[in-house]
Each structure stands twice: as C-alpha cells, then as structure tokens.
Amino acid sequence: MKIPSVDQVFRDARRSLLRFPLAILDALIGTSAALVLMDHEGPPTPTFLFQVLFAAILGFPLLAGLAFTAEKKKWGSSASLGSQLAGVLLVSIYALSVPPQLNGAPLFHVIQLVLLTVGMVLFAFVGPYVLNNSISGFWHYSKILLMRLIVAYLYGVVLWAGLAVALAALDNLFGVDIPMKRYGELWAFIQGVFTPWFFLAGVPEDLESIDSLTDYPKSLKMFSQYILFPLVLTYFVILYAYIGKILFAWxxxxxxxxxxxxxxxxxxFVWVMLLDPIRERAENQWIKTTSRWLFLLSIPLVVMLFLAVWRRVSEYGITEGRYLAMALGVWLCIVVPYFIFSKKKNILVIPATLCLASFLVSFGPWSVFAVSEQSQIARLKGLLERNKILVNGAVQSNHDSLSKADTRQISSVLSYLSDFHGFGGIQPWFAESLKRDSQASSPIYRDPSAVASLMGLVYTRVWQNPGGGIIILNADRDHPRQIGGYDRMLRAQRLFKDAVLGAQGGDVRYHMAPGMFVLVFAAKRQGGAFDSLRIDFQPVVEQLVKNYGSAITDKVPPEEMTVSAEDAHLKVKINLWQIRIKKQGEENTPIAYEGDILFMVDKGKGPE
Known part of the structure; x- marks a missing residue:
C-alpha cells in the first residue's frame, strides 16, 4: 500500500475544505465552543456556547448530507450553497430553544439532541438516494460512509493516544505541568476537527460511479452469516419460548x-440490509426465504411489544422510554408489512422512515416530550386531588397521613419531572416560585424533596420493586444531631457484616453480631477492664421499614435514625446517617449502617 506524502495529505485536506466548507467550518466552531466550555473553571454560568455546541452537533451531519445530496443530484454550486445556508438557518433556530445553562437543566434537551442527531445522520445516508431507483448504489454508498466513519474514528483514537502519551512524557520526564483536563480537550479537538475532516476526505467525489459497483466483501458475508444470524436465532428462541410461557400462564x-x-x-434488520446485494443470487435463495420468515415471525413479537409497554403505561403513565417503544412499534407496523408484501423490498425504506420518525417525535404537541410530560402531570394531578392536596387548582399543605403507595407514586412523578422537564408544568399550582433562584430565565428548579415539602409530604425516591430490592434510608443532614451527654465519638463508622474494630488492641472495640441487628460495643475503663453493651438496631429498623417501605428515602428525621443503650458504667448512642436494608418478601435484612458512635465511659475502676 502506498503511503501518501505530506504534500498529498495537505492537498486532500484542502480539497475537502473546498468541497465541504460549511461542514468543516461547523466542526471548527462546535469544537471551539466545546474547548472553551471544558476549560472553564468555577461555578457554572449561563453562556451562549451551549447553544453553539448543540447547533454545531446537529449542523455537521445536516450540512454534509446536503452536500452529498447536491453532488449526487447535480444541483449546481448555487443550489448546493443555498440548501446548506438554509440548513445553517434551521439549526440556528433550533439553538434558540437550548437553555444557556445546561448544568441542572431538564434532560429532555439532551434527549432531543440525540433524536435529532440520529435523524440528521440518517438523512446524510438516505438524502442522495431519495427518489433514486438504484438500491445497489444506496447499499454501496452506505457501506462507504460507514466504513469511512469507523476508520476516521479509529485514526482519531490512535492519534489521541499517541499525543496523550507525549503529554504524559512532558509531564513526568521534564516537569511540564499538564493539567488532566488537557487530555480531554485534546480528545475533543481530535474527534471534533480531525475525525470529521478525515471522514469527509474519504467520501468519493464521483457518487454516480458508486451505482455501478457490484463487489461484495466476503468478510461481510461471513460476519452476517456466522455472527449476526446465530444472534437472530438466539433471540428468536428466547422470545418465542417466552410467548409460550405467557400463553401457558395466561x-x-x-x-x-x-x-x-x-x-x-x-x-x-441489520442482517437483512447487510445481505441485500446478494439475496438474488442463485446460491443465496435461503436468504430470501429466511428474510421473509423473519418479517412474518416479527408480527407476534410486535403485538407482545405493545402489550408489554401498555401494561407499564396503564400503571405508571407515559414516559420518554415508553413513548419511543410505542413509536417504534407503530413504525414496525408500517415497515414489516412492506417487506412481507412488497416485491421491490427497497432497504432504503428502513433508514428513510426512521429518519422521518425521529424528526416527527421531536417537536410539536405530539412529541415524545410533550406527551410524556402531560401524562405524568395528569397522573400527579389525580394523586394529589384524590388525597385533597390539590384543591381547585392550588396545592394545599397535606396534614393527613398518606398511604405509602401514594407517597411513593407522588415522589416518583416529582423525581421524573425534576430530571426530565422541570416543574414549569405544575408551577400554576403553587403560590411561590419552584425555581431555585426565582429567575424566570433560569432552567434550574428546586429539588423534588423541596417541592414535596411544599405539599406537606416527605419525599421518597422509589425503586419500583414492591416484592424485593434494596431499601436505602438517609437521615436529613440539614438538621443538627444531639451529642450532649457524651465525651467521645467515632466519626463515620461503616458497620457491615463481620465489621470489627480494635481486634488487635485499643481502648474501644466493637463487632457486628450475626444477623446484622446487634452491635457489641466495648470500651476500656480506668484500670484496664472493658465494659460492653449490646446495641439492638432491630426495633429502629422495623419501624423505619414500616414508615418508609420499599424505597430509597432522603431526609428521614434524625431522631428516627438514632440507636442508644447504656448501663451503670457505659452509655452509647449511634447517630445513623444511612441504613441499607435488603428486602425479600416480608423479610428485611440490614446490609450496612453508616453513622457516628458517641459514648461515655465511667471513670471508675472495673470489677476486681
């Protein structure tokens, strides 16, 4: 293989810049924004750079895809430039919806970016072949883009690794101070500038010639036949065995x-697409037969997909994950019949419809975000109205004891809204602002525990596992703990199975007894004798489980997480900060305790 000269590398880079000026400029701008954000030190501050970065991430595949489409369809330089400028305008409008401060902002902005990026990347693949009858050309074009993308990324990884070692050598051998963040910035620069530029340099200029390609890599057939196909069969056996179990158990x-x-x-689907160019060959008739059966056997699985998702929706409402699962189910209801009944079986339909779907679910009142937020707000509204906390559209502080199930569900919805959307949708229910700094432009809302307290509730982070799991109870660290009456303390002790302190000597000893409910604590009195106490955790643990159930709970009142014992010569109190309990059915077994041990020893002599 001929190694290109340095001059050739620079000529290729210059040719790529002239061929894709806006796409490469987009990569440079986006990388610059990322580097400035990574270099920032101090508290997070609002900045337009997040908007620039998000727009650039979307812009690169869009601008590259428009350039590919213009070349394939021979639009001419004016039409090509005009379409790309329209793309710049489009992503600029999108950038206005990105908050200037992402730290602590709702996650839906990131999820929306991912969905739109998937759509833009798929557009770069399908754009040049929309309304084009060359299925073989589309397959080879997609193969070239995908292989070039993989090669560019791997080159970038190797380049970064080599330069990172060079930086480490400067740091360790010559004493040059290289902050750790420089390695991350180097990664961002290489993957943000070098990799996209190198990728574009490898895209053939004559896209028309791709349509006449007929070669098919033998390694690809081996991969599809001996790796992917066994995986498909494995999934098939497991899923149809599960269908049999469902029918048997009803x-x-x-x-x-x-x-x-x-x-x-x-x-x-990947298997079908990889083998598409050779499915018509006489020796590969099994591929056509197997592909048809694959789509036919997908129908019961699509039905089971809807049933599985609908069960969760009926219990807990719609979330982004459930919405997308249902959207993919609807997409399968379109694509699967097409490949069963269509004679043409154009594989372009798969990425093209996915591209369209990713855009459709990202915006509008039907979007994954709008529907999910409204579903969870409606669920929360029903829970609050049923418990007389929301009356005539206004939250009233709760004075009654709610059931553990309702408390967990309300806390679950508040946690979801806090993570994904913020509390803007329920702000009209409250007289005071739910934003942390009360600024209208801030995307940062209060913690869900603070919002729950406005309702008169104790916030509980829930694991949806009523029959078992781990209970984690955390004491409220915002309240002081009582330490009077004790003169010594062991800070931040972790008490777990077989935990031992002072086995090799010392003035204080303790160990956990079998069962994790009793701590045997001993302290040396004046004269050398040890006095010991058995501190029983079981009453406290059982009461906490009764009060808070199967959940992860923050801000438990400190007085509820205190254990003490004393006798004539020794008294001990343990201020617990966290308790971890394994719940299995009706059995609750402590796993670990964490807390401060306070104690006081009588100075008198021990027994003779």
Missing amino acids: DWPQGWVSKLILGFIATG
Whole structure:
C-alpha cells in the first residue's frame, strides 16, 4: 500500500475544505465552543456556547448530507450553497430553544439532541438516494460512509493516544505541568476537527460511479452469516419460548421484554440490509426465504411489544422510554408489512422512515416530550386531588397521613419531572416560585424533596420493586444531631457484616453480631477492664421499614435514625446517617449502617 506524502495529505485536506466548507467550518466552531466550555473553571454560568455546541452537533451531519445530496443530484454550486445556508438557518433556530445553562437543566434537551442527531445522520445516508431507483448504489454508498466513519474514528483514537502519551512524557520526564483536563480537550479537538475532516476526505467525489459497483466483501458475508444470524436465532428462541410461557400462564408480558424484542428486530434488520446485494443470487435463495420468515415471525413479537409497554403505561403513565417503544412499534407496523408484501423490498425504506420518525417525535404537541410530560402531570394531578392536596387548582399543605403507595407514586412523578422537564408544568399550582433562584430565565428548579415539602409530604425516591430490592434510608443532614451527654465519638463508622474494630488492641472495640441487628460495643475503663453493651438496631429498623417501605428515602428525621443503650458504667448512642436494608418478601435484612458512635465511659475502676 502506498503511503501518501505530506504534500498529498495537505492537498486532500484542502480539497475537502473546498468541497465541504460549511461542514468543516461547523466542526471548527462546535469544537471551539466545546474547548472553551471544558476549560472553564468555577461555578457554572449561563453562556451562549451551549447553544453553539448543540447547533454545531446537529449542523455537521445536516450540512454534509446536503452536500452529498447536491453532488449526487447535480444541483449546481448555487443550489448546493443555498440548501446548506438554509440548513445553517434551521439549526440556528433550533439553538434558540437550548437553555444557556445546561448544568441542572431538564434532560429532555439532551434527549432531543440525540433524536435529532440520529435523524440528521440518517438523512446524510438516505438524502442522495431519495427518489433514486438504484438500491445497489444506496447499499454501496452506505457501506462507504460507514466504513469511512469507523476508520476516521479509529485514526482519531490512535492519534489521541499517541499525543496523550507525549503529554504524559512532558509531564513526568521534564516537569511540564499538564493539567488532566488537557487530555480531554485534546480528545475533543481530535474527534471534533480531525475525525470529521478525515471522514469527509474519504467520501468519493464521483457518487454516480458508486451505482455501478457490484463487489461484495466476503468478510461481510461471513460476519452476517456466522455472527449476526446465530444472534437472530438466539433471540428468536428466547422470545418465542417466552410467548409460550405467557400463553401457558395466561399472564401479562414483563416490561423488560420490549428491550429484547427491539434488539431482536434491530439485529434482524441489520442482517437483512447487510445481505441485500446478494439475496438474488442463485446460491443465496435461503436468504430470501429466511428474510421473509423473519418479517412474518416479527408480527407476534410486535403485538407482545405493545402489550408489554401498555401494561407499564396503564400503571405508571407515559414516559420518554415508553413513548419511543410505542413509536417504534407503530413504525414496525408500517415497515414489516412492506417487506412481507412488497416485491421491490427497497432497504432504503428502513433508514428513510426512521429518519422521518425521529424528526416527527421531536417537536410539536405530539412529541415524545410533550406527551410524556402531560401524562405524568395528569397522573400527579389525580394523586394529589384524590388525597385533597390539590384543591381547585392550588396545592394545599397535606396534614393527613398518606398511604405509602401514594407517597411513593407522588415522589416518583416529582423525581421524573425534576430530571426530565422541570416543574414549569405544575408551577400554576403553587403560590411561590419552584425555581431555585426565582429567575424566570433560569432552567434550574428546586429539588423534588423541596417541592414535596411544599405539599406537606416527605419525599421518597422509589425503586419500583414492591416484592424485593434494596431499601436505602438517609437521615436529613440539614438538621443538627444531639451529642450532649457524651465525651467521645467515632466519626463515620461503616458497620457491615463481620465489621470489627480494635481486634488487635485499643481502648474501644466493637463487632457486628450475626444477623446484622446487634452491635457489641466495648470500651476500656480506668484500670484496664472493658465494659460492653449490646446495641439492638432491630426495633429502629422495623419501624423505619414500616414508615418508609420499599424505597430509597432522603431526609428521614434524625431522631428516627438514632440507636442508644447504656448501663451503670457505659452509655452509647449511634447517630445513623444511612441504613441499607435488603428486602425479600416480608423479610428485611440490614446490609450496612453508616453513622457516628458517641459514648461515655465511667471513670471508675472495673470489677476486681
């Protein structure tokens, strides 16, 4: 293989810049914004650079895709430039929706960016071949883009690794101070500038010639036939065995099975697309037969997908994950019949419809974000109205004891809204601002525990696992703990199974007794004798489980997480900060305690 000269490398780079000026400029601007953000030290501050970065991330695949499309369809330089400038305007308008401070902002902004980026990348693949009858050309074009993308990324990884070692050598051998963040900035620069530029340099200039390609890599057939196909069969056996179990037990499918169904169908679709160029060859008739059966056997799985997702929706409402699972189910209801009944079976339909779907679910009142937020707000409204906390559209502080189930569900919705959308949708229910700094422009809302306290509730972070799991109870660290009456303290002790202190000597000893409910604590009195106490955690643990149930709970009142014992010569109090309990059915077994041990020893002599 001929190694290109330095002059050739620079000529290729210059040719790529002239061919894709706006895409490369976009990469430079986005990388510059990322580097400035990474270099920033101090508290997070609002900045337009987040908007620039998000726009640049979307802009690169869009501008590259428009350039590819213009070349393939021979639009001419004016039309090509005009379409790309329209793309710049489009991502600039999108950037206005990005908050200037992302730290602590709702996650839906990031999820929306991911969905739109997927759509833009798919557009770069399908754009040049929309309304084009060359299925073989599309396959080879996609293969070239994908392979070039992988190669560019790997080159970037190797380049970064080499330069990172060079920086480490300067730091360790010559004493040059290299802050750790420089390695991250180097990664951002290489993957933000070098990798996109190198990728574009490898895209053929004559896209028309791709349509006449007929070669097919033998390694790709081996990968599809001996790696992907066994995976498809494995998924198939597991899923149809599970369908048999459901029919036999007459029970609803579990929500997790939807992930396996989507994994099976995705793997099957990739297998179909990889083998598409050779499926018509006489020796590969098995591919056509197997592909048809793959789509036919997907129909019961799509039905099970809807049932599994609908069960979760009926219990807990719509979230982004459930919405997207249902959207993919609807997409499968379109694509699967097409490949069963269509004679043409154009594989372009798969990425093209996915591209369209990713844009459709990202904006508007039907979007994944709007529907999910409104579903959870409606769920929260029903819970609050049922418990007389929301009356005539206004929150009233709760004075009654709510059931553990309702408390967990309300806390769950507040946690979801805090993470994904903020509390803007429920702000009209409250007289005071739910934003942390009360500024209208701030995307930062109060903690869900603070919002729950406005309702008169104790916030509980819930794991949806009523039959088992881990209970984590955290004391409220905003309240002081009582330490009077004690003169010594062991700070931040972790008490777990077989925990021992002072086995090799010392004035204080303790160990956990079997069962994790009793701590045997001993302290040396004047004269050398040890006095010991057994501190029983069981009453406190049982009461906490009764009060807070199967959950992760913050801000438990400190007095509820205090254990003490004393006798004539020794008294001990343990201010617990955290308790971890394993719940299995009706059995609750402590795993670990964390807290401060306060004690006081009688100075008198021990027994003779």
